[in-house]
Amino acid sequence: MPIDTEELIEAIAVLVDNNQIRATFEESAKGAAVVGITTLLGGLLLGPRGLALGGVVGGAVAYAMADDSFRPLGEIILNDLTDTQREQLVQHVTKAVQDVHPTDLAMLLPLIMSNVPVQLTVLNTVKSFAQTNLKLNIID
Known part of the structure; x- marks a missing residue:
């Protein structure tokens, strides 16, 4: 089963919200x-x-x-990204956790939500993506 972009985006949003990451324009x-x-x-x-x-x-x-103007990054990810930006974010995250070889959504989502090193990798990837591609200032 291929990775469902929407579910992965929602998981990423939950992860960044749980870590209280905010951004400003x-x-x-x-x-x-x-x-x-x-x-x-x-x-x-x-x-x-x-x-x-x-x-x-x-x-x-x-x-x-x-x-x-200081908004939770999860809210920005869920509401403000274009479809192209969502696809790019999913590509960045899946590439970042490539060592784990997620072959489908059933493996990737639980891994992101339960494995602390993978969470840190995803968080750093999302922060980097937001700063580079979205030109946001990140506040941890």
């Missing part, structure tokens, strides 16, 4: 820029107190901008 860099600019402006206008005030205001604005 480049919001951290934008937030840092906002904090830096407001801190600079506060310092120029009000001196040392302005630095503190600018940092606080910039931090609050950055928080508001980034709210809801």
Whole structure:
């Protein structure tokens, strides 16, 4: 029986959610820029107190901008990947656990869910895939 992409994707999503891996879409860099600019402006206008005030205001604005942009990676895998990206992810994962020689879904899914070294291999593969192919920042 060939590997069912959907079931494998769901297993991967459960695994990354169980490990509480989250991702963000480049919001951290934008937030840092906002904090830096407001801190600079506060310092120029009000001196040392302005630095503190600018940092606080910039931090609050950055928080508001980034709210809801940090999402569980499992949610992104289940809801946001295109069919092509799903196929690529499945190929990456099956290639990563190639040493085990999974020939069908019946062997692969229990192996992923119960074998810690295989879980670590899958997690590292998924993180690498998300960073390289999806341009996500991963937060463990």
